[in-house]
Amino acid sequence: MLSEDEIEFIHESSLKVLEQIGVEVMSAEGRELLLRAGATRGKADDVILIDRGMVEECLKTTRNSFKLHARNSDNTIEFGTDQICFAPVGSAPHSSDMDRGRRSGNHSDYRDFLRLAQQLNIIHLTSGYPVEPIDIHPSIRHIECLIDLAVLTDKVFHAYSLGRQRNLDALEIIKIARGLDDEQLSREPSLLTIINSNSPLRLDANMVTGIIEMSLRNQVVVLTPFTLSGAMAPVTLAGALTQQNAEVLSGLVISQLTSPGAPFVYGAFTSNVDMRSGAPAFGTPEYMKAALASGQLARRYRLPFRSSNTNAANSVDAQSAYESVFSLWGAINGHAHFILHAAGWMEGGLTASFEKFVMDADMLQMISEYMLPIPINEEEVGIDAMFQAGHGGHFFGTDHTQKRYRDAFYTPMISDWRNFETWSEAGSPQAMEHANTLYKALLAEYEEPPIDPAVREQLEDYRVRRIEQGGVKTDF
Amino acid sequence: MLSEDEIEFIHESSLKVLEQIGVEVMSAEGRELLLRAGATRGKADDVILIDRGMVEECLKTTRNSFKLHARNSDNTIEFGTDQICFAPVGSAPHSSDMDRGRRSGNHSDYRDFLRLAQQLNIIHLTSGYPVEPIDIHPSIRHIECLIDLAVLTDKVFHAYSLGRQRNLDALEIIKIARGLDDEQLSREPSLLTIINSNSPLRLDANMVTGIIEMSLRNQVVVLTPFTLSGAMAPVTLAGALTQQNAEVLSGLVISQLTSPGAPFVYGAFTSNVDMRSGAPAFGTPEYMKAALASGQLARRYRLPFRSSNTNAANSVDAQSAYESVFSLWGAINGHAHFILHAAGWMEGGLTASFEKFVMDADMLQMISEYMLPIPINEEEVGIDAMFQAGHGGHFFGTDHTQKRYRDAFYTPMISDWRNFETWSEAGSPQAMEHANTLYKALLAEYEEPPIDPAVREQLEDYRVRRIEQGGVKTDF
Numbered sequence: 001m002l003s004e005d006e007i008e009f010i011h012e013s014s015l016k017v018l019e020q021i022g023v024e025v026m027s028a029e030g031r032e033l034l035l036r037a038g039a040t041r042g043k044a045d046d047v048i049l050i051d052r053g054m055v056e057e058c059l060k061t062t063r064n065s066f067k068l069h070a071r072n073s074d075n076t077i078e079f080g081t082d083q084i085c086f087a088p089v090g091s092a093p094h095s096s097d098m099d100r101g102r103r104s105g106n107h108s109d110y111r112d113f114l115r116l117a118q119q120l121n122i123i124h125l126t127s128g129y130p131v132e133p134i135d136i137h138p139s140i141r142h143i144e145c146l147i148d149l150a151v152l153t154d155k156v157f158h159a160y161s162l163g164r165q166r167n168l169d170a171l172e173i174i175k176i177a178r179g180l181d182d183e184q185l186s187r188e189p190s191l192l193t194i195i196n197s198n199s200p201l202r203l204d205a206n207m208v209t210g211i212i213e214m215s216l217r218n219q220v221v222v223l224t225p226f227t228l229s230g231a232m233a234p235v236t237l238a239g240a241l242t243q244q245n246a247e248v249l250s251g252l253v254i255s256q257l258t259s260p261g262a263p264f265v266y267g268a269f270t271s272n273v274d275m276r277s278g279a280p281a282f283g284t285p286e287y288m289k290a291a292l293a294s295g296q297l298a299r300r301y302r303l304p305f306r307s308s309n310t311n312a313a314n315s316v317d318a319q320s321a322y323e324s325v326f327s328l329w330g331a332i333n334g335h336a337h338f339i340l341h342a343a344g345w346m347e348g349g350l351t352a353s354f355e356k357f358v359m360d361a362d363m364l365q366m367i368s369e370y371m372l373p374i375p376i377n378e379e380e381v382g383i384d385a386m387f388q389a390g391h392g393g394h395f396f397g398t399d400h401t402q403k404r405y406r407d408a409f410y411t412p413m414i415s416d417w418r419n420f421e422t423w424s425e426a427g428s429p430q431a432m433e434h435a436n437t438l439y440k441a442l443l444a445e446y447e448e449p450p451i452d453p454a455v456r457e458q459l460e461d462y463r464v465r466r467i468e469q470g471g472v473k474t475d476f
Numbered sequence: 477m478l479s480e481d482e483i484e485f486i487h488e489s490s491l492k493v494l495e496q497i498g499v500e501v502m503s504a505e506g507r508e509l510l511l512r513a514g515a516t517r518g519k520a521d522d523v524i525l526i527d528r529g530m531v532e533e534c535l536k537t538t539r540n541s542f543k544l545h546a547r548n549s550d551n552t553i554e555f556g557t558d559q560i561c562f563a564p565v566g567s568a569p570h571s572s573d574m575d576r577g578r579r580s581g582n583h584s585d586y587r588d589f590l591r592l593a594q595q596l597n598i599i600h601l602t603s604g605y606p607v608e609p610i611d612i613h614p615s616i617r618h619i620e621c622l623i624d625l626a627v628l629t630d631k632v633f634h635a636y637s638l639g640r641q642r643n644l645d646a647l648e649i650i651k652i653a654r655g656l657d658d659e660q661l662s663r664e665p666s667l668l669t670i671i672n673s674n675s676p677l678r679l680d681a682n683m684v685t686g687i688i689e690m691s692l693r694n695q696v697v698v699l700t701p702f703t704l705s706g707a708m709a710p711v712t713l714a715g716a717l718t719q720q721n722a723e724v725l726s727g728l729v730i731s732q733l734t735s736p737g738a739p740f741v742y743g744a745f746t747s748n749v750d751m752r753s754g755a756p757a758f759g760t761p762e763y764m765k766a767a768l769a770s771g772q773l774a775r776r777y778r779l780p781f782r783s784s785n786t787n788a789a790n791s792v793d794a795q796s797a798y799e800s801v802f803s804l805w806g807a808i809n810g811h812a813h814f815i816l817h818a819a820g821w822m823e824g825g826l827t828a829s830f831e832k833f834v835m836d837a838d839m840l841q842m843i844s845e846y847m848l849p850i851p852i853n854e855e856e857v858g859i860d861a862m863f864q865a866g867h868g869g870h871f872f873g874t875d876h877t878q879k880r881y882r883d884a885f886y887t888p889m890i891s892d893w894r895n896f897e898t899w900s901e902a903g904s905p906q907a908m909e910h911a912n913t914l915y916k917a918l919l920a921e922y923e924e925p926p927i928d929p930a931v932r933e934q935l936e937d938y939r940v941r942r943i944e945q946g947g948v949k950t951d952f
Contacts, residue, residue, distance in 0.1 A: 006852040013857045020859070024867035047867060102896065202868040231870065235877040235884045238856035272885045278872070279893040285845035285886045293850060312891065314899045319891050319907040321797035322839055326846075329805050347896055363798055369761035370802075374769060376482040380714035381489045383496070391500035391523060392678040394707065396754070401711040405751045408711045410761050415788065415795050417755040420578065420823055423790045431795040 001292035007300050010238070010293075014245035015052040022049040023201050023250040030208035030254055037257050050253055058253045061260035064302045068125065068220060069188045071177045072154035072449060077124050079220070079265060079337045080304035084371075086342035086364050088117050090128025090158070090194070092352035098436045102351060105131035109352075111148055113344065115446040116357055116439060118153040120343070122364045125156035127194060127222075127340050131352040140471035142166045147463045150177040151456065154449035161193045161210020165472045171217060176458045185217060189263050192220035194340070197247040199225050199232040208254060215255040215262035222306050222338070223251035224267025228280055229290075231273045237286060240270045241293050252301075265338060267306040268294030280348045282310035283323025288330035295334030306338040307331035309360060312348045316355050316432045320346060324360065332367060355435035358442065362413040369410040413438055477768035483776050486714070486769075490721035491528040498525040499677050499726040506684035506730055513733050526729055534729045537736035540778045544601065544696060545664045547653045548630035548925060553600050555696070555741060555813045556780035560847075562818035562840050564593050566604025566634070566670070568828035574912045578827060581607035585828075587624055589820065591922040592833055592915060594629040596819070598840045601632035603670060603698075603816050607828040616947035618642045623939045626653040627932065630925035637669045637686020641948045647693060652934045661693060665739050668696035670816070673723040675701050675708040684730060691731040691738035698782050698814070699727035700743025704756055705766075707749045713762060716746045717769050728777075741814060743782040744770030756824045758786035759799025764806035771810030782814040783807035785836060788824045792831050792908045796822060800836065808843060831911035834918065838889040845886040889914055 002010070022042040025031045034048045035041070042049050065080025077085045095109040096102040103109075113130035117123045129145055136144050142160065149157040150173055159170030174190045175181070193214050195207045214221050225247035227233035233240035248266055255264050270290035274281050281287070291307050298305035308331065311323030324345075331339050341349065342364055344357035385400035395401050401408075414434045416423060423429070478486070498518040501507045507524055511517070516525045541556025553561045571585040572578040579585075589606035593599045605621055612620050618636065625633040626649055635646030650666045651657070669690050671683045679687075690697050701723035703709035709716035724742055731740050746766035750757050757763070767783050774781035784807065787799030800821075807815050817825065818840055820833035861876035871877050877884075890910045892899060899905070 002850065002852065006850075009852050010857075013854075013859065017859060017862060021862055021867075044867075198868055200862060200865050200867065200869060200871070230877060230881065230884060231872065234858040234861045234871055234874075235880050236856045236858060237850045238852045239858040239861060239876070241850075242857045242859075243862060274887075274893050275881045275884055276887075277893065279895065281885070281891075281893055284888075285842045285848075288846045289850055312893045313907070314892065314894075314896050315904065315906060316794055317906040317908065318792055318794060318797035318835060321794035322801050322835075323891065325798050325801035325805070326842065329801070333809070350896065359794060359798075366761045366802065370764045372761075374478065374482075374713045374717075374765055376478060376485050376714045378489075380712045381486075381718045382710040382712060382715040383489065383493060383718075385710045385715060386493060386497055386676060386719060389676050391497075391520075391676065392674055393676060395676070395710055396707065398710075400715070401706060404711050405706065408706060408751055409748045409757070411750075411752070412760075415757075415799065416790065417750050417753065417757055417788045418790075419755065420790050420826065428791065430791060430793040431789070432793065 001289055002296055007296050010242050010245055010297060011300060013242040014249060015055060017242060017246040018050040018055065018250060019052060021201060022047045023203060023247070025203050025208060027205040027208035029212065030203065033254060033257050050250060054253055055249050058256035059301055061256045062252065062264050062301065062303055063261060065304060066189055066220070066263040068156045068192060069178065069190045070154060070156045071150065075124070075155040077156055084336060085124040085338045086122055087125045087127035087338070087340045088113060088123055088130045088343045088357065089341045089345035089352045090130065092131045092345070092349060093134065094351040095131040096346070096351050097354040098432065104134050106135045107133040107144065110145065111152060112443055113352060113357065114148055114152040115443055118155065118449060119442045119446055120361045122361050122368065123343060126153060127158040127192065128160065130344060139474045140467050142169060143463055143466045143471050146170050146173045147459055150459055151451065152448060156190070156192070158192050158194065161195060162206050163472060164209050164213055167210055167213040169466060173459065173462060176462060177455060179455065189218055189220050192222055194267065195221055195223045195251055197223070197225040197251065199227050199247060200243055201247060203250065211251055211254045212258045215258040218259065218262055220263040220265065221251065221255050222265040222267045223248050224269050224306060227270045229270060229272040229286065230275055231278065233270065237270070237290055237293070241290060241297070244268060244270050244294065245297055264303060265306050266294070266298035266301060266303040269308060270294065271310070280312065282312045282348055283326040288326055291330030291334040295336060299335070304337040305335060306340060307334055307336035308341040309339055310341060310345055310348070314347055316346070316353055316359065316435065320356060325363065328363065328367060354439045355432050358439045359414050359431060359435045366410060366412065477765055478772055483772050486718050486721055486773060487776060489718040490725060491531060493718060493722040494526040494531065494726060495528065497677060498523045499679060499723070501679050501684060503681040503684035505688065506679065509730060509733050526726060530729055531725050534732035535777055537732045538728065538740050538777065538779055539737060541780060542665055542696070542739040544632045544668060545654065545666045546630060546632045547626065551600070551631040553632055560812060561600040561814045562598055563601045563603035563814070563816045564589060564599055564606045564819045564833065565817045565821035565828045566606065568607045568821070568825055569610070570827040571607040571830070572822070572827050573830040574908060580610050582611045583609040583620065586621065587628060588919055589828060589833065590624055590628040591919055594631065594925060595918045595922055596837045598837050598844065599819060602629060603634040603668065604636065606820060615950045616943050618645060619939055619942045619947050622646050622649045623935055626935055627927065628924060632666070632668070634668050634670065637671060638682050639948060640685050640689055643686055643689040645942060649935065649938060652931060652938060655931065665694055665696050668698055670743070671697055671699045671727055673699070673701040673727065675703050675723060676719055677723060679726065687727055687730045688734045691734040694735065694738055696739040696741060697727065697731050698741040698743045699724050700745050700782060703746045705746060705748040705762065706751055707754065709746065713746070713766055713769070717766060717773070720744060720746050720770065721773055740779060741782050742770070742774035742777060742779040745784060746770065747786070756788065758788045758824055759802040764802055767806030767810040771812060775811070780813040781811060782816060783810055783812035784817040785815055786817060786821055790823055792822070792829055792835065792911065796832060801839065804839065804843060830915045831908050834915045835890050835907060835911045842886060842888065
């Protein structure tokens, strides 16, 4: 997308932003950390100017790739390699399916989404609550949800950075789930957190605390600015990318000053708004371009790259599908290592759809299949089969076909390839109806992954104890 | 997708196929042409073995790129450059829209599709009848249809190769439409024909005649084997690509022996069948991989590359959209110069949908937008705007935004970005409903492109005369 010179221009411009405009750091601890390391105060007390020297120093200690350890070691993943890791939609306030429509996020739907994430091999981790269980009080929501993640799935999961105590609860829970002490946890990153800067150029207190607490313990920080071009970022992609880059680098500096070498991911979420209405748009040409350019910036810094599978549709229709595939096209061509919101995201993130979840899983499997090499050798070419089929003949019966037909091609979960007549007789089902059937079948087949009963008990004890203690105090 | 060695392996394997199995050439004229040039007869009389020397010689005379001239010179296009040329669905036996459902192809729908093709800038040419007007007798169908193409559109169009006289009628009509004599027509290619081999390894008489008649007059031949892996081609992509390549090369040899330097396009259509049912599948991972590999083969021969936008869905639902975008992803990443069936194709080509037509046009526009560079310079980056917005501020009001907001981003024709509540109040329209409204609006606004009244009259005279003569005799 961009030339090397253009990438350097974005890099240089973002350094200027950090030096001249700086970042508002709404945490005294964060400001002190930066000032101690040589940063200076800007015009306002909480604005910190970060010079390029400090950025360059911090870039020296980051890591190219690292593992994220799951409770089930088969599900341990690696960021920054050839592997592309897919996580479901995170943080949707609503859930929906065909049977019950759109509703407020709730614990029961939350748990069902985790079960789907566990059932589908193409989902490698969870990152945030697929839907926000609004029926659990925020003081204890993270306890219930983290215990669910540790029990209902055995894949890598994520902790929200919403205050120190919530980070600490997550760290305790992953330690119990994996049977680790502090030292082992630090050696084996097992938890990730998504840090969203409050664009433009502001890091709120919880986000700074999250970076520090997670980096201190060598857990993974994914810094993702929400640079919506035209709203929270300049109306040009050049500007939005520059600001995104400045914000990522500011978080990177806090992470590496806290703990040099702490695992850090370059997250990008640059999209644009509809300039007629101000509505956020996703899966747009601008989104795709930004994904490609962001991947280049991440590679400039030798950091793993996080992108997303997004759309702004209100129903699981053609729009939801083409915006999604456009997003994935940008993410995959941008060489993303970690794709969040990869399954189930609708309405610009406001709804998690059960049907979209399994439809996306099917699309992700197709993309995985697409990226496998084509074996090329004499046996595969099969000139014998062409002799056998003959001019104008048919290959179904050839030995070459008979040996291979069972797993020659990817078999989709959703696509309906029946001819029009047969399909009409079957009631003309849309893709969404197939997805509805599939998601329910997957839930019906779900079984909890095996867990050591002692670990299970410890987790339950932790849950009960922390809930009795009131979780994290809130003022409501 | 493939390494240089692997591309050579496919090339070499396809030469072996031409030498050892050969191609069934169901035209005496074609066989004589090949035999005169040194080819030999195979086991059966109409099977011709083509040796590698002949292929290599013919590859020397092909052209990298060439123009295709339209009646309106603004619509002249070029194959083989950075331009990607999009043509609508071709040859569907049915048409459909939401109002009247699925029906047999007819003249009225055919003309409406031409009007849409004319209305949409992203459609650069037509290639085949978007829908087959079954209500016109085949003896005169091509006359009516070609005159429509010359009058209702002023873009490049295509002639079916269904017998010499039909090719000749098309050549006469384009000469009248563009006011050319034979010599000028030969200097300015203005017509293309799609030649489908009758896979495996058979060229039927009409196809051979088409290659010869068009090449003789320096018009464009697009040779596209229908190598459906597992049915008309080996069950492996290596085999299907090898066979595809052999079939393309056999047509190339006929074209270049007829007229060295005649414009020739490498067409690829390799997809797979559903091995459970035998149903053809499109927009699959295998389809995408084949498109990438085919693009490499075309570049190996320095030929323009033709791909398609396909899907096997029965309704304009999420499946139709994701299979389409997957196809386009393969075509675009495969660097296709010419994308046929780019708008309106449904059901593996059995239906042309009015709604899908405009939805695809929107997607094609997004892809075009995606491929434009991101301007990177100080003015675009807009550090001033970041100063002006301030930490946590908003960019709507900045000068940088005000100067640019009108055309900062692509404005889609179909996507509905309203929030859920507003969208629900509006009756929860699906993408297909927006497409239905749009296609009718485009038809309502359609005006015939300007034409010299004398040319218009000559075209009408030709139409009346040839219909009076009975067109091309059929035995029914």
